Amino acid sequence: MKKVIALVAVTLMAATSFGQHEIGAKAGYNYLMTNYEGSETEFETNGGGYHLGAYYSYTPMDNLFLAGELLISSRRWNAISSSTTESSITTKQETYSFYSNHYLDIPMSIKYGLNMRKGRYGDSKYLLFYAGPSVHLLMGSNGSVQRTTRVDAHDQTTVLQEEESYKSEDLKDYFRPVQLGLNAGISYRFGFGLTLDARYQAFAMPSNKVDLDDVANSEWDGVVKQGMFMFSVGYSFLRD
Secondary structure, eight states, X not given: OHHHHHHHHHHHHTOOSSXXXXXXXXXXXXXXXXXXXXXXXXXXXXXXXXXXXXXXXXXXXXXXXXXXEEEEEEEEEEEEEEEEEOSSSEEEEEEEEEXXXXXXXXXXXXXXXXXXXXXXXXXXXXXXXXXEEEEEEEEEEEEEEEEEEEEEETTEEEEEEEEEEEOHHXXXXXXXXXEEEEEEEEEEEOTTSEEEEEEEEEEXXXXXXXXXXXXXXXXXXXXXXXXXXXXXXXXXXXXX
């Protein structure tokens, strides 16, 4: 993976004046999917986020594009877990967790474009298919946990509730500071610089650290695996 990232980075830096250079900005929505594996309790999750940043694209030859991006990207998700212990006293515990992580995403990709039009006016339109490696650097994290315990005994019910909030320093032993991944997608570039983009971002490693010896909270048991669909709108403001 490191060799692939280095090769793509060197290729982008070695771009010369032979070809087209393009610089632009993009922003969009993240649809986040989270799965807790190995946890002792059942989880329900949902999440989303946003991304925004800049991109650079180089066209060394017709239909071939080399691209790199710098994106501020957020991953926000809720997790609801529950466990029940039944005996002479029935105890049910529900945990509602919210997490918000912010990353510096550095995706790189090789794109193949189908030229949809070479008209007399304006630039060509392209339907682009692409894939490549990505690096994700954790910039900050925060979260909150609300625990509700319901105890039923002798026809009486007792409800206990507590809340906790966490900042980056509280979660530094939980989330990975660096993730590697792969992205693949499709985009359509209009002749006047507007681009619509959709991709799937896969992460090659869990979002949390597998070794959780330093984390005492039981709601963090398990491995957090995530994947993300990203939908973007971009516009190139510099082309030559």
